[in-house]
Amino acid sequence: MFLVLCCVIILSENVNAATENQACSEGETICAAPNVEKKLYAIKQRIAQAMANYESCSTDVADVNCTCHAAVIKKDLAPYKSTGLSRKMLENAAKYGTRYKIYKQQLYRDENCMFPARCQGIEHFLLQLLPQLPDMDLVINTRDYPQLQSAFRGQDAAVFSFSKTQEHHDIMYPAWTFWAGGPATKLHPTGIGRWDLMREKLRNSADAIAWNDKQALGFFRGSRTSDERDSLVLLSRRRPELVNAQYTKNQAWKSLKDTLNQAPAQEASFEDHCQYKYLFNFRGVAASFRLKHLFLCKSLVFHVGDEWQEFFYPQLKPWVHYVPLQSYPSEQQYEELIEFFKNHDELAQQIATNGYDFIWQHLRMEDISCYWRKLLKRYKKLLKYEVQPDKQMKFVGGAKDEL
Incomplete structure (x- = not known):
């Protein structure tokens, strides 16, 4: 499936690949390009190259030896x-x-x-x-x-x-969050809970809604741990037909400044995230505990920044399992990527499926x-x-x- 998609992508464009490869190196996010056409081509090239070069980390489907x-x-x-x-x-x-x-x-x-x-x-x-x-x-x-x-x-x-x-x-x-001690929220006052139980809940939620029935919106709910998240929230206010991103309260909340001068939104369960096609992950104080959960919605995960790691991150490959963005993306970069995948729905679903499969099979x-x-x-x-x-x-x- 990877190879077929790669070939389709490469043959569908009539742009000089050598010129683009000089402007953008493999594995990067969107590079500087003189016009929208070239930017779109650059995204397709990255997906094609990443999928063509991808090799499974285990020849054993069960991967009993991790x-x-x-x-x-x-x-x-x-x-x-x-x-x-x-x-x-x-x-x-x-x-x-x-x-x-x-x-x-x-x-x-x-x-x-x-x-x-x-x-x-x-x-x-x-x-x-x-x-x-x-x-x-x-x-x-x-x-x-x-x-x-x-x-x-x-x-x-x-x-x-x-x-x-x-x-x-x-x-x-x-x-520790795989068993106990996860972040305490209003929805999860004693922590998110056991990973094995949450896996099953999210699989059931994902299976209950077909890809074509998901809302073609970007979705994010979380506290303002970092202002890195601001541009997505601001884009949501400007283009609510494209993104639904709002800040929630956390224990440090003191005023509207902590939710970017708007009233805090209600928290959303991980199961509720599965209604949307495009989900966003940001770092917290360190790596974010939400990332592994988002993949199990069978939605397309946009992962912002690659600085912080957990032990399972290295085998998740950009453009194969998720969409990468550098730290502090602009509103324009979000717009371009979301619009791209709205217009290339098959690619979005394929990457979403790849991400789900990896987490389901290799993070048990x-x-x-x-x-x-x-x-x-x-x-x-x-x-x-x-x-x-x-x-x-x-x-x-x-x-x-x-x-």
């Missing part, structure tokens, strides 16, 4: 390959997160956890895997923001964080457990010391407390 995400583990642990991990490095890391210890198939941690629900989400997977895990010490950051700047180069500390940029050397782990709960298992086993091989018991640590679970 091979799709293996490269992320290798990359994150690479800074420690030559030096290994000393006891001193783990002691240095303690100030950046919560200390955990796996000892004789039992789990221990610091007495206090900064965010108890987040620790609960992490511990669900660790407890599940205890029979398969060797002894180890680790420090897990439960804050939103990563802790190790690039200056560390992996030589002074090792910290696990759920999200990071290329400027950080934290080791990414699957966020078994993939999360598999990733944790592989990550921790490979991490353990880097430890250069024998793990010892620590009576000051709290027993979390396992067969018996022997510290």
